[in-house]
Amino acid sequence: MEKRCPVDQSELQSQGKDWLCPTCATRYRVQGRCLDCGAEMERLQACGASNWFCPRCNELKSRARVETQLVPVRE
Ligand SMILES: [Zn+2]
Numbered sequence: 767m768e769k770r771c772p773v774d775q776s777e778l779q780s781q782g783k784d785w786l787c788p789t790c791a792t793r794y795r796v797q798g799r800c801l802d803c804g805a806e807m808e809r810l811q812a813c814g815a816s817n818w819f820c821p822r823c824n825e826l827k828s829r830a831r832v833e834t835q836l837v838p839v840r841e
């Protein structure tokens with residue numbers, strides 16, 4: 767799935783776990799929130815596929831139960 771910078775709508779480039787905007791040089795990370803309980807979720811990478819795990823529900827969630835957003839990384 768294609769991701770775009772929320773500021774300038776540029777197409778983001780994949781950089782390991784992060785996404786880089788070539789226009790404003792901002793790095794973003796995808797953060798997931800559980801639609802069932804509202805908790806912040808952990809992203810699990812396995813064999814190229816990514817799954818979302820909710821620590822509060824204590825179970826893996828399907829994409830449809832996860833609200834994802836791009837959060838700027840400041841380091
Ligand atoms: Zn940008």
Ligand SMILES: [Zn+2]
Pocket residue numbers: 800801802803804805820821822823824
């Ligand atoms: Zn949950």
